Amino acid sequence: MEPAAPLACVIIDDNEINRFTLERAVQRHDQLTLAASFPDALEALTYFHAGGEVDVLLLDIEMPHINGLELVKLLPEPKPAVILVTTHASFAVDAFELHVLDYLVKPVNYARFCQAIARVSVPKPPVAPAPAPAISTPVAPNDLSATGTDLFVKTNGKLLRINFEDVLFIEALSTYVVLVTDKYKHIVGGTLKSMEERLPFRHFVRVHRSYIVNLHRVEALEDNLLKLGQHEVPVSRPYQDELIQRLQAL
Template structure:
């Protein structure tokens, strides 16, 4: 995004939520509201015939055409998409479609500002992603606090199989569940104090203690498959022999 106000379109079939988003956008000097829609089909036609839209605030659950369906039908290039949803269940599918951010309703103004700042290629220190919060723990502890949806959650990293990068987010995967955290993989790698976590791909860090097998440049951990990039292969194999 440039220093000029970015053009913005909002799509949300809930009129109250739409009104709130319009209000927040008008408060945001970095954004200029072009149009807003409650009808998903009408909005898609608009986006397909109007170029120059920078940012799209997009709901997911809408009758007839979901927000994810809209993304799949948008041509390239398309606006930076910020999903705005009442449910976190769609986050993984959304990041597979390379959304810029994922906001939960009701949207708070500071959180929207953060999402917009992340779109701007600025090197200001205040825009650097937050570091991974660490828990004060006894020696030998494998627990850390991670920030999940504005809550600090204690997580036993012995149970984390791997960490996957998704845009400005990362997904921490255990055998039972997934945690989506608002930190880049690079920042997590810098803060993780556990030597048994190793980068194996530009998009993956794995728990080497939980690797079941390695075959054809693929790691298997509790039934999950993770790619092993050639550039990381020798270092990983050396570390495994050293355990």
């Protein structure tokens, strides 16, 4: 069996030292090949529209002319796997909106870099339907503490009380999850699986590998999309039958 072809990687970072560091990481990785490296997003955009090869895009956020988040919106389809690389964790919510593959904070550890690349190059096994969370799921001490519909979650270095009746859905973002309400998005460390195991509310249901929804806030289900306020959440096939049963039982 022939080894898989290396992934074409493009780097965009206006800082020469950071760009060189990423170039070295790409050259060191046996599943990557460096297709191009740019100090400017405008120059890179020209490359993309000309049909330049790219499977993985390592993208800085804070750059002149066009920042990384703006560039993601301008990328031609089909878009490459985008890994944001930045000095600030505060852009994670905006990254969540753009559905980037991963979010690395500088200085980038090579092991963490390889972990991000593995999400591109290693096929993921099929996801089996997740069982509905039990009503009395144990809660991890000093992390989540339930009283009625409230939980305390760790976000931005503090414990914040959140009324989960206000939470529309929970989405996975790399090593974080985002709790989405009508007005706010709260970033919480941990995986979607760990959050699912700690939720003591039966009406929060897994509908996709990346989403848990609050059934009390579902307005409609159409074409495998759940409408919750101004948001739409996809429903994957393994979860459809159970979801419909749960909705009809409300």
